[in-house]
Amino acid sequence: MLKKPRGTEDIFGKKAQDFFALEMIIRNVMELYNINEVRTPIFESYDLFSRSAGESSDIVNKEMFVFQDRKNRSLALRPENTAGVVRSVIENKLYLEENLPLKQFYFGPMFRYERPQAGRQRQFTQFGVEIFGGKSPSLDAELITSGIEILSNIGLQDFSVKINYLISGENKSKYIKVLKDSLAKMKLCEDCLNRIEKNTLRVLDCKVDQEKFDNIPSMSDFLSPEDDQYFKEYLSILKRMDFSLEIDAKLVRGLDYYTGIVFEIVSNDERQGSQSTLLAGGRYDNLVEELGGPQISGAGFALGIERILIALENAEISISQPTELDVYCIPLSKQAELFTSSLLFMLRKAGLKSDTSFVNRSLKSNFKKAESLKSKNILLIGDKELKENYVIIKNQTTMKEEKVKFEKILNFLIEEL
Structure with a gap:
């Protein structure tokens, strides 16, 4: 792999x-x-x-x-x-x-x-x-x-x-001379020994010997x-x-x-x-x-x-909010699944966060998926609903179900949210 x-x-x-x-x-x-x-x-x-x-x-x-x-x-x-x-x-x-x-x-x-x-x-x-x-x-x-x-x-x-x-400048040269004298009295790691000649100030950035530098001359004095x-x-x-x-x-x-x-x-x-x-x-x-x-x-x-x-x-600080859907659509038939694509387009165009399964799940599994996505509403549609021009919308907070005509879906959901 x-x-x-x-x-x-x-x-x-x-x-x-x-x-x-x-x-x-x-x-x-x-x-x-x-x-x-x-x-x-x-x-x-x-x-x-x-x-x-x-x-x-x-x-x-x-x-x-x-x-x-x-x-x-x-x-x-x-x-x-x-x-x-x-x-x-x-x-x-x-x-x-x-x-x-x-x-x-x-x-x-x-x-x-x-x-x-x-x-x-x-x-x-x-x-x-x-x-x-x-x-x-x-x-x-x-x-x-x-x-x-x-x-x-x-x-x-x-x-x-x-x-x-x-x-910097002449003052830096004076400080480095004093610093080198101070460092010469210490037992330092190999990296520090190399840095002393190449770039003396970089010695002070060493994480290995850091505690040894507590009493070095202060730059502020120079x-x-x-x-x-x-x-x-x-x-x-x-x-x-x-x-x-x-x-x-x-x-x-x-x-x-x-x-x-x-x-x-x-x-x-x-x-x-x-x-x-x-x-x-x-x-x-x-x-x-x-x-x-x-x-x-x-x-x-x-x-x-x-x-x-x-x-x-x-610090136990959370800066992002978990994703929550406004609507999760559950098609109950093949024909309803085809209709759901245009329905999702309409919902998203209206600014509603919405999704559907797109995979073959049982009704029970679809409800679990909606709950895992923290969807505020679940919209169900099957062949009967298609024929009679309505959908079933379940509010996940109140657990109330309502039949809603196609032309009123957006208004209903916006009022609910």
Whole structure:
């Protein structure tokens, strides 16, 4: 028997309904914030991700699905979508002044070759926001508040907001020297030892040695006066919004392109385990230029849909309603079955959710099917009813049955509902 590839899943039934409901909630928030959708290819040039994520990142080194096309061009299934959105902005010249600030969101599948576990599949669905131009503390605050708004609108409340400010330039060099001295005194894993020379800040993202970094030098002590002022203004905006904030000196994110403000929103529910990060992102002011575009600032965040659904399940929050039919039709003869097709067309055109069996079931089985579909009404029709121009409609709430003439079916059902 053919089976789905490891690290993928079939989504159907209640989970498919939850996916749709979550997407609709997200889209409503995006409309409130005037953030428009962008759709980019599922696969891109391998170079796009290696240049953006960084050769030293786990995504490039371990996790990308890379393949050659028929002309031996190296392509990759997208492991994240910031790089694809930036490529689109450059290629389509969306960075023109009249478009700024350019606020976009995306929604779709991403691919990473990881060890599959709950909330972390090799194909997963990601939503994200990217904002270009107009660098300011207030715009950064709008970015994170749109994410918090999404979590709040789906009912999640028990989370913490972690924030850090990644230094750059000469101050970054000074900090890295001090950080290396501190790390040299620790016994670290092999990945950390490799990262110390390639990208020292990435060491702090290690999940194996995380507890060893509690007393490392703080980046905030090395900020330039300008960066320090920017960070303070950003924090003051968020504090006025009554968010629970934590400055985390170890927060660096897993991709090389981040500069300045970075953040994570983390669930406080212990049942989330290692999948506690609900949403994460930050500022990347050099990425557009590094990928061949003009010097223009950018910032964004992303969240994994599957992980959010796990958080909702843990919190016992339901965001989708079970499907309920208005009418379930039961034809009692072959001729009645043929008539039912046109009847269904009429009911659906009037906006009534309706269905029939389409398979040969007994009357008893049809009633059970109607009950499983939570149909509010059951409509029965056989040869006698066809001949005498009426149907029998049973209200499943009152259990009352009535004979209804063909021409009055719609009015009757609309009044009942």
